[in-house]
Amino acid sequence: MEDLQRLYPIGIQTFSNIREGNYLYIDKTEYVYRMTHSSAKYMFLSRPRRFGKSLLTSTLHSYFSGRKELFRGLAIEKLEKEWVEYPILHFDMSTAKHADKEQLLQELNLKLSSYELVYGKAEEEVNPNQRLMGLIKRAYEQTGKKVVVLIDEYDAPLLDVMHERENLGVLRNIMRNFYSPLKACDPYLRYVFLTGITKFSQLSIFSELNNIENISMDEPYAALCGISEEEIRSQMKEDVDGLTKKLEITPEEVLLKLKENYDGYHFTYPSPDMYNPFSLLTAMEKGKIGSYWFGSGTPTYLIKMLDKFNVEPSEIGCKQAKVSAFDAPTETMTTITPLLYQSGYITIKDYDKELDIYTLDIPNKEVRLGLMESLLPHYVANNAEEANTMVAYLSRDIRNGDMDAAMRRLQAFLSTIPQCDNTKYEGHYQQMFYIIFSLLNFYVDVEVRTPRGRVDMVLRTKTTLYVMELKLDKTANEAMEQIDLKNYPERFALCGLPIVKVAVNFDSERCTIGEWRIEKE
Structure with missing residues (x-):
């Protein structure tokens, strides 16, 4: 590599700034040409946050501005021959996050006013939809060219209030009103493109706009963002x-x-x-x-929704679902799956064509560890910082094959956590163990089926497979007897690793591990 430091566009979402500043740009312009020369004039794309939606929208802005010089050396340079400049109305709705009714109306007013300085405003245009319709018509009349409308993060004003039924309804009506002219203005429009996190296909905000092509799951655009x-x-x-x-x-x-x-x-x-x-x-x-x-962003609303739907940490990944179950509007969802998928916490991993069922799971290590770190404070009260330090030492214990030292460390740490209602339930400790062991970046699963029952927890390292039975206010001997009676290790005999049985009893009064037994199979 040259001595000159490569410039990376971290946080830069404006295409012209990236090209003029000589930042790294991954060439997506062949997709831009395909999108803008397809039979669909209205398009919607859903992707998780930080996945390049805003940069794509900005690239479309530069393209429709006819700025050929910015595309020199890119794929579209050989495809596009005309480079026409169109009037563009570009709205970034991310500035309307965390807004109430008045703040949202003020944001829309600011956005519309900036374009009204260019194209003018009629006195009778009062409401946002009237003003947007007037802008589109005047831009068409004054330039003689059809108008391009780009709306980035269309759903940003609604995401933070997704769990607030009353507030959601008020803000949704405002946004529905704002977007409503897009269909009526069809004769004046060259292209309309919207991005967001949540799906819109059945969303009431677009109930009147039924002519949008949702390209979010279209194979030709699979690599459009990312x-x-x-x-x-x-x-x-x-x-x-x-x-x-x-x-x-x-x-x-x-x-x-x-x-x-x-x-x-x-x-x-x-x-x-x-x-x-x-x-x-x-x-x-x-x-x-x-x-x-x-x-780059704490998923607080995700944690609220996990609580609302009573979803345990171990239940986040490895789901099977029809597309209608995860490609669905989050405002009407009956499970957490659409939110997890659309936010990028789970993604498509496989597809059974015969059954038309998708397998969804956590995408990678970064997301899995990030999720668990976000959820850890809910299980260890205010001891998250100490917990992360404990996890680092715990990782070394288990890598060294010393499960006894790991249990002593866990016992000492858990004894520092204040008592709460959940410490009276075995499932609380199971999920806490799941989070902690997941943070070690080992394979961990709960309620694993065997021919004779379910193993509370299975932990697999590079050298050992641990079969764990957890009890609350009983004894470690009882837990070990269950492992032996139901012969849980038999289920894993072909795994190719030594199997170690771990029997743990939690003491609800002391809110920590009471005793444990460890035996090699």
Whole structure:
């Protein structure tokens, strides 16, 4: 790699700034040409946050502005011959987050006013929909060209109030009113593009706008946002080489680490493996593998919704569902699955064509560890910082094969956690163990079926498989007797690893592990 430091567009979502500033740009312009020359004039794309939706919208803005010079050397340069400049109305709704009714109306007023300075305003236009309709018509009349409407993060004003029924209804009506002219203005429009996190296909906010093509799960656009492995190998070879030097490992080892941490997203099936672009580019810039996506935003609303739907941490991944169950509006959802999928916490992993059923799971290590770190404070009261330190030492104990030391460490740590209502339930401790062991980056599962019952927990390291039975206010001997009586280890005899039985009893009065027994099979 050259001595000149590569510039990465971390947090830069404006296409012209990236091109003029000589930042790394992964060429998606062939998709832009395909989108704008298809039979569909109205398009919607859903992707999780930090996945490049705003950059894509900005790229469309530059394209419809006729700025040919920005696309020099990119795929679209050979495809586009005309480079026409169209009037563009570009609305970024992310500025309307955390808004109440008055604040949302003020935001819409500001956005409309800036374009009314250019195209004018009629006195009788008062409401947002009237003003938007007037703008579209005047822009068409004054330029002689049809209008392009770009709406980025259309659902941003609604996401934070998704669990507040009354507030959601008020804000949804305002946004429905604002978007309503798009269908009536069809004769004046060249192209309409909307992005968001939540799906809109049955969403009441677009009840009148039934002519939008939802390309979110269309195979031709599977790699539209995010970065594919092929793009890493072809357009980021220098970057991989640079990271190789910083980490002092081979290029193939770097690719494996990047894949483990940031890959694994699929928004249809079949689809290339897609990497989270924010995390991938941040890792390149900082020269180390880290958890960057979660650091850019705490999923507080997710935690609220997990509580609302009584979803345990161990239930987040590995789901099977019809597309209608996860490609559904979050405001009417009856399970947590649509929110998990649309927010990027789970993604498509497989598809059974015969049954028309998708398998959904957590995409990668970064998301799994980030989720568990976010959920940990709910199980360890205010001891999250101490818990993370404890987990680091616990990891060493278990890597060394010393489960007895791990149990002593867990016992000491749990005894510092204040008593709460949940400490009277065995399931509380099971989920807490699940989170802690997940943070060790080992395979862990709960309620694993065997021919004679269910194992409370299975933990698999590189060298050992642990079969664990958990009891509350009983004895470790009783837990071990259940393991032996139901012969749980038999289910894992072909795993190729030594099997260790771990029997644990929790003491609800002391809110920690009372006693344990460990035996090799």
